[in-house]
Amino acid sequence: MKALLALSFGLLASPALAADCLVVDGATVHLPAGPQATSIVVVGERIAAIGAPVTAVDAASGQATWDGSVCAYLDASGKQISAGLIDSSTQLGLVEVSLEGSSHDKDAGGSDEVRAAFEVADAYDPRSSLIAIARLGGITSALANPSGGLLPGASAFVDLAGRRQSEAVVDSRAAWIANLGSRPAKSATLDRLSALLTDARDAAANQRAVQGGSYRDLLASPRDLAALGVVLAGDAPLILNADRAADLEAIARFATREKVRVVVRGAAEGWLVSDLLAEAGVAVILDPTVYGAGSFDQLGGRADNPAQLKAAGVEVLIATGSSHHSRGLRQLAGNAVRGGMSHADALDAITGAPARAFGQRDRGVVAVGAVANLVVWSGDPLEVTTWADAVFVRGVQQPHSSRQTVLRDRYRELPGSPLAPLSLPE
Amino acid sequence: MIRLALLLLLAAPAHATPLADAEDRGLAPIETAPAEPAPTVVLTGATVFTATGEVHSPGWVVLRSGKIAGVGAGDPPETKGTVIDATGKFITPGLIDTHSHLGVYPSPGGRAHSDGNEATAATTPGVWAEHSTWPQDPGFERAAAGGVTSMMILPGSANLIGGRGVVVQNVPTRGSRAMRMADAPEVVKMACGENPKRVYGDKGGPSTRMGNLRSFRSAFLAAETRRDEWNKAAEEADKPKKKPKRGAEPEEPARVDRNLDLETLVGVLNGDVLVQVHCYRADDMLSVLQVADEFGFSVRSFHHALEAYKIRDVLADKGVAINTWADWWGFKLEAYDAIPENIAMMHAAGGIPVVHSDSPIGIQRLNQEAAKAQASGRAMGIEISDDDALGWVTKNPAWVMGIDSLTGTLEAGKRGDVVMWDGHPLSVYSEAQLVFVGGRLRYDRDRTPIWSDFELGQEDVR
Numbered sequence: 001m002k003a004l005l006a007l008s009f010g011l012l013a014s015p016a017l018a019a020d021c022l023v024v025d026g027a028t029v030h031l032p033a034g035p036q037a038t039s040i041v042v043v044g045e046r047i048a049a050i051g052a053p054v055t056a057v058d059a060a061s062g063q064a065t066w067d068g069s070v071c072a073y074l075d076a077s078g079k080q081i082s083a084g085l086i087d088s089s090t091q092l093g094l095v096e097v098s099l100e101g102s103s104h105d106k107d108a109g110g111s112d113e114v115r116a117a118f119e120v121a122d123a124y125d126p127r128s129s130l131i132a133i134a135r136l137g138g139i140t141s142a143l144a145n146p147s148g149g150l151l152p153g154a155s156a157f158v159d160l161a162g163r164r165q166s167e168a169v170v171d172s173r174a175a176w177i178a179n180l181g182s183r184p185a186k187s188a189t190l191d192r193l194s195a196l197l198t199d200a201r202d203a204a205a206n207q208r209a210v211q212g213g214s215y216r217d218l219l220a221s222p223r224d225l226a227a228l229g230v231v232l233a234g235d236a237p238l239i240l241n242a243d244r245a246a247d248l249e250a251i252a253r254f255a256t257r258e259k260v261r262v263v264v265r266g267a268a269e270g271w272l273v274s275d276l277l278a279e280a281g282v283a284v285i286l287d288p289t290v291y292g293a294g295s296f297d298q299l300g301g302r303a304d305n306p307a308q309l310k311a312a313g314v315e316v317l318i319a320t321g322s323s324h325h326s327r328g329l330r331q332l333a334g335n336a337v338r339g340g341m342s343h344a345d346a347l348d349a350i351t352g353a354p355a356r357a358f359g360q361r362d363r364g365v366v367a368v369g370a371v372a373n374l375v376v377w378s379g380d381p382l383e384v385t386t387w388a389d390a391v392f393v394r395g396v397q398q399p400h401s402s403r404q405t406v407l408r409d410r411y412r413e414l415p416g417s418p419l420a421p422l423s424l425p426e
Numbered sequence: 427m428i429r430l431a432l433l434l435l436l437a438a439p440a441h442a443t444p445l446a447d448a449e450d451r452g453l454a455p456i457e458t459a460p461a462e463p464a465p466t467v468v469l470t471g472a473t474v475f476t477a478t479g480e481v482h483s484p485g486w487v488v489l490r491s492g493k494i495a496g497v498g499a500g501d502p503p504e505t506k507g508t509v510i511d512a513t514g515k516f517i518t519p520g521l522i523d524t525h526s527h528l529g530v531y532p533s534p535g536g537r538a539h540s541d542g543n544e545a546t547a548a549t550t551p552g553v554w555a556e557h558s559t560w561p562q563d564p565g566f567e568r569a570a571a572g573g574v575t576s577m578m579i580l581p582g583s584a585n586l587i588g589g590r591g592v593v594v595q596n597v598p599t600r601g602s603r604a605m606r607m608a609d610a611p612e613v614v615k616m617a618c619g620e621n622p623k624r625v626y627g628d629k630g631g632p633s634t635r636m637g638n639l640r641s642f643r644s645a646f647l648a649a650e651t652r653r654d655e656w657n658k659a660a661e662e663a664d665k666p667k668k669k670p671k672r673g674a675e676p677e678e679p680a681r682v683d684r685n686l687d688l689e690t691l692v693g694v695l696n697g698d699v700l701v702q703v704h705c706y707r708a709d710d711m712l713s714v715l716q717v718a719d720e721f722g723f724s725v726r727s728f729h730h731a732l733e734a735y736k737i738r739d740v741l742a743d744k745g746v747a748i749n750t751w752a753d754w755w756g757f758k759l760e761a762y763d764a765i766p767e768n769i770a771m772m773h774a775a776g777g778i779p780v781v782h783s784d785s786p787i788g789i790q791r792l793n794q795e796a797a798k799a800q801a802s803g804r805a806m807g808i809e810i811s812d813d814d815a816l817g818w819v820t821k822n823p824a825w826v827m828g829i830d831s832l833t834g835t836l837e838a839g840k841r842g843d844v845v846m847w848d849g850h851p852l853s854v855y856s857e858a859q860l861v862f863v864g865g866r867l868r869y870d871r872d873r874t875p876i877w878s879d880f881e882l883g884q885e886d887v888r
Contacts, residue, residue, distance in 0.1 A: 099620075099758035130756065245886075272886060289787050293533040293564035293881060300886040324756035331794060334854030378805075384797040384854045387805045404755075404765045408806065411771070414739050 020044065022395065023054050023064045026077030027376060030347055031366050040081065041066050042372040045394040050368055074376075079389060082347060082381045083364050084140025084373030087326045088354035089265055089285055089319035092134060092142045093124040093158065093168075098324070107148035114196065114220035116227040118153030120146035121172035126162050130323055132402035135160045137327020138381065138388040140373040141170070141363055143319075143354070145177050145239075150189065151196070151220075152177060154227065155239070157358050159373065161393035173230050174358045175263070177239045186247045190254050193238075195219055197258050200228040237261040237357060239285070243268035243297040252280035263317070263357055267309070268292075268301035274312035283315035283357050288336040303339035310345050317357055318349040334382035346382060371395075448684060457604035464492040464865035466507025469846060472515045474499075475813050476836040477821040487517055489842040492865035497836045510846070510860070518816055518851050519836050520575025520596075520843030520863065521792050522823035524702075524749045525729050525782035529579055529602065530555055532563030533786055534880075543582035544589060548626045549645050551614060552686030553589035555579045559602035565786040567877035570596050570869040572790035573851070573858035575843040576607055578827050580729075583617035583704040584625040586632070586641050590690055591615050591702060593827045595843075597863050598877045611828040613726075614690055616642075617704035618714055619760050639713055646721040649691035656682060656692065700726040700828050702749075706760035708733040715744065727826045729782065732764035738775040747778035747826045751788070752798040769818060770803020770810060780826055781818045792819045797852035812852055841865070 025039040031050070041049040049066070056065040057073060064073035096103035105123040108115040124144055134142070141159050146152040157174035161167065178193055180186040199218045203225045209215040210222050218225060230236045240251055243266040252273065255262040264270070267284040270277060277284065286309075292301040310316045318332050333346040341349075355364030362370045372395040379386035391398045467489040474485030476497060486502035488495040496503070530542035541558035544550045559579055569577065576595045581588035592602070593610035618638055627633035632641050659682045693699035701718070705711045705728045718725050727747035728734065732755065734741055734748040741748060748768075755764030772779035781796045783789035793816075800815035817835075824834025833841040842865030849856035861869035881887045 097756055097759050097762060133755075269886075289791070291568050291787060291790065292887065293568070293878070294786065295534045296536075299534070299881075299884050325754065327753065331798070331854060334794075335791070338855050338857065382854060384794045385801050385852060387801055407763055408735070408765045408767050408771075411735050414736075 021048065021066060021069050021071035022074065023066050023071045024074045024076050024081065024374075024376070025054055025057070025064070026075050027079040027081045029366055030080065030082040030344075030381070032352075034344060035080070040366065040374070041071065042374075042392070042395045045371055046362075047366065047368055047370050047372050050366070074390070076376050076389075080377045080379060080381060081366065082138075082375055082377065083351040083366050083370075084375055084391065084393065085138045085329050085350045085381075086141045086143075086354040086364055087134070087139050087319055087329050087350070088143045088317050088357065089321045090142045090144055090326055091147070091323045092130050092144050092160070092326060093126060093128050094120060094144055094146070095323055096128055096130070106146055108146065108153055109148065113150040114224050115146075115149055115153045116151045116176060116220070116224040118146060119156070119172045120144060120153050121156035121158075121165065121169045124156055124158060124165055124169060126158075126165060126168040129403040130326070131160050132399070133324075133404055134326040135391055135393070135398055136388060136400070136402050136405070137329070138375040138377070138391060139326050139329060140375065140391065140393050141355075141360070142326065143174060143358060147177075147179075150179055150192070151224070151228075152179070154230075154236075157360060159393050161396065161398060170360060171358070173227075173236055175236050175239050176228070176231055180241050180247075186242055186244075187250045190240075190250055192219075194254065194258060196225070197228065197232065197260065200225040200232060204229055204232070231260050234259075234261055236359065237263045237283070239263045239265055241265045243290075243295070243301070245269040245272035245300060247297070248273045249276055252276040252282055255280045255282050265319075265321070266297075268298035268305065270314070271302065271305045271308035272300055274309045274314055277309070278313040283317060283353070284309060285317040285319045287321060288318060288332055288339055288341075303335075304341075305339070306336040306346070306349070307340035307342075310341060315353055315357060316341075316345070316349045317353045318346070319354070330382050331384055334384065337382060343382065449689065453606070455603060455606075457599060457601055459604070460866075464489070464842065466490045466495075467862070467865075467867075468502050468505055468507055468509045469512045469517055469844070470502055470505075470509065471511055471513035472517045472846065474517045474836065475519075475816050475851070477519050477813060477817045478835045478837060479811075479813055481813050484513070485517070487836060487844060489844065489862060489865045492842050494836060494838055494840050494842055494844070496838050512846055515859065516847040516849065516851050516856070517836070518573070518845050518847065519820040519834055520845055520861065521573045521819045522827065522834060523569070523574055523577040523783050523789050523792060523819075524727070524780050524823040524826045525784045526569075526577040526579050526789055527582065527784070528565040528569060528577065528786060528789065529559030529561065529563045530581065531786075532560045533565050543584035545584040545625055548585055548622055548632060548641055549587040550585050550589050550687070551587045551645070551690035553581065554592065555581050555590060555615075556592040556602050556606070559592065559594070559605070561599045561602055561605060562878045562880050564878040564881050565789070566596055566598070567869070567874070568786070569789045570861050570863075570877075571858060571871070571874075572792060573845040573847070573861055574789055574792065575845070575861060575863045575868075576827075576829070576833060577789070578613060578702070578823075580613075580615040580702065583615070583621045586617060586622045586638055587645060587691070588615040588617060590699070593829060595863050597866075597868055607829060607832070609829075609832060612690075612693060612699045613702050613827065614694060614699050615702050615704065616714070618710045619704075619706055620758055621704070635710070635713075639717065642714075642717050643720065645691060646695070646717065646723075649688055649695055650721065652685065652688040653692045653695050694723050695721060697723065700826075702727055702729055702826070704729045706730050706732045707763075708736040710760070711737060712740070715740070715746070726828070727778070727780070730761075730784070732761050732768060734777075734779075735765060735768045735771040736763075738772050738777050741772070742775045742777035745778070747780055747822060748772055749780040749782035749823070749826060751784070752781060752795040752802070766799070766802040767806050767808075769799040770806070770808045773803065773810060773814065773818075774808045778822050778825060779818055780822045782823070793847075793851045793856070794854050795819075797854070800852065812850075815852060
């Protein structure tokens with residue numbers, strides 16, 4: 001807890017503490033079993049206790065005693081606490097300004113359609129202005145996706161903290177996106193993916209011949225095929241984009257046939273084939289505000305799609321598919337509730353479900369032993385009338401500022417000029 | 427005071443031109459309006475947000491003959507007609523979106539449906555969004571489901587002067603003309619900054635911001651010249667005619683050539699056409715205000731206006747409204763300095779902020795966007811009542827569109843544009859349950875038939 005400075009909400013200052021533990025008390029905490037008024041103790045990067053007795057509370061000095069140790073104390077009375085939110089479809093840290101190509105680092109480039117060996121974690125910029133802005137919206141982790149070609153490379157699972165890649169990147173090979181595109185037909189691209197996976201298996205089984213150059217022609221470089229070994233081993237999912245029920249049905253068969261983990265991004269018509277997706281173990285990343293008529297592939301889209309998929313046993317993730325608008329994630333989950341999903345399931349869709357889908361089971365959940373990625377909210381985390389009062393990543397309270405708050409504060413006053421003159425030196 | 431002066435200016439009779447009759451014919455209705463009278467409806471027991479500053483809880487609203495007959499607290503004075511028990515519900519004015527491309531970029535998206543930018547020249551003031559508006563866009567019904575009863579449909583922002591927008595009521599019709607809201611003024615869409623120079627940089631220009639400004643000024647210089655010619659012709663026509671000399675042909679009145687582009691711009695100069703300008707950066711907005719000053723017209727509002735907070739004193743003082751999102755930013759460089767407190771800070775400065783959508787998805791949730799903008803303000807310590815926040819999607823947009831005397835608040839005599847919500851309208855969980863447009867029930871969450879012919883008969887559409 002070395003960086004535990006000004007442990008407080010908003011602008012209220014409180015004495016800096018060098019304690020190695022933190023007690024947050026008084027809030028309603030969204031636990032796996034449901035919301036409950038309880039305390040949380042954080043030691044180092046992880047949650048050490050929930051509901052443990054806390055004594056000698058001194059709110060004024062911001063201290064309390066837990067298990068014989070004097071800890072930093074945060075009174076969160078009237079607040080709600082959830083696990084930090086996880087946006088599972090972003091280009092955070094890869095794009096600064098969407099329409100300015102010079103600010104992009106998301107694409108390995110070239111005409112090669114298969115760049116599976118490229119790890120976008122190497123391009124991830126933890127100092128991008130988007131990171132603090134998303135984090136102020138309660139996002140503590142994200143999947144950062146590369147783009148371009150059929151297989152643009154490995155997606156990175158990142159925590160939104162730290163100033164170096166080595167501090168931020170949790171998994172540099174968390175998933176592989178495959179762009180199914182719209183022309184040729186998605187099913188044709190699926191067939192090509194099957195051929196690639198076959199080549200990846202064959203190349204792995206015949207490494208000596210491949211290295212010696214005596215093996216048959218392969219659809220991608222041996223290096224790119226080798227990277228797909230992570231997918232073949234089931235250690236990371238393939239992310240495929242599709243909305244139309246017919247395409248989803250073909251994807252469910254693909255997942256079963258290829259014995260790989262598949263996450264579908266889109267799934268607007270998922271409710272029509274929810275049984276098939278559940279049976280094939282295909283998870284979905286969706287946007288609950290997709291409204292049907294928006295495209296020919298989404299005509300059957302409807303507000304209760306997330307609820308229906310969940311009820312059928314499909315793992316449901318909600319994501320923004322944005323980067324600048326990542327902070328809108330909880331509003332999307334709120335809209336899933338509006339469409340009939342339970343509050344607990346909708347919150348899980350932006351916390352626990354993405355953590356499970358991308359192999360980070362100790363994130364996205366408020367539980368003893370879990371990574372202390374936590375958000376203290378002014379109220380219901382899914383409601384549009386609330387905001388994040390404090391954000392913790394790996395046990396460390398993050399600065400309550402961003403480029404946007406600094407701009408806001410510069411223009412709080414308008415004394416005729418954007419910048420008031422400096423006061424004269426004494 | 428300044429706003430009052432502006433209103434008086436706009437209310438002044440239009441400067442007569444020889445083209446007024448032609449313009450009127452261009453706006454004449456084609457489809458016949460429904461003949462049956464709007465019923466009397468009494469909504470009781472609800473929390474009523476009027477967007478005037480008054481909240482009645484419990485309160486009532488009576489609709490009669492298409493208009494609001496009365497609003498008040500407690501029990502309604504009369505219970506004739508259809509009485510709807512709205513206990514536990516919430517009532518607001520119909521929501522109004524000042525920036526929609528429904529109909530001109532309809533769903534489903536695709537090349538055949540791209541009718542929003544006449545991107546063949548940088549200034550096309552003579553095109554009318556009405557003529558691109560497809561009334562079968564399924565987005566209109568989705569907007570109604572979000573409580574939207576009227577909107578301003580605008581051309582896109584590829585062009586410096588993109589053409590006329592159209593103020594419509596959200597009702598199913600066969601042609602777009604019938605959607606026009608009666609007595610709404612004409613509006614024109616303009617755009618500054620990145621878009622025009624990006625679109626025309628390789629197509630003959632402008633390719634810079636200074637090029638943008640030259641094009642604006644050149645267009646209005648031409649309009650000034652034409653206005654003077656028309657005024658002169660009008661004066662000539664009004665002079666008593668000399669008797670022709672015996673045997674001579676009677677004198678022909680001076681011929682006046684019509685010009686669709688210049689008619690729109692002369693309308694701007696005369697104050698008949700409300701100016702709606704797409705602009706992001708503070709300095710870009712100030713540049714446009716300079717052009718407006720040079721040619722003596724008013725800017726009604728800036729759209730997107732993400733840096734309005736930097737010049738909110740100027741905008742409030744001049745009575746120029748802003749239309750923007752709650753929290754969009756960063757999609758281009760001129761959107762890089764956006765902050766989510768923009769709307770709240772405009773509000774606190776006494777300005778006229780509006781939450782707009784510019785999106786077929788956003789228009790379905792304007793109430794949620796208003797709630798977020800309110801929350802951002804509250805988090806920085808600005809007090810904003812729920813009624814004021816709802817005014818950002820009702821009262822203020824009505825002013826931007828010049829229909830504030832017709833709709834936008836719940837007051838006796840205004841149009842019966844009313845929404846009954848199943849929960850607090852500033853909650854993410856709430857839905858519009860009943861939506862009245864012009865006093866007629868147009869959307870009922872539980873039994874509305876499909877509006878759009880396009881969706882009719884498609885498999886698995888609801």
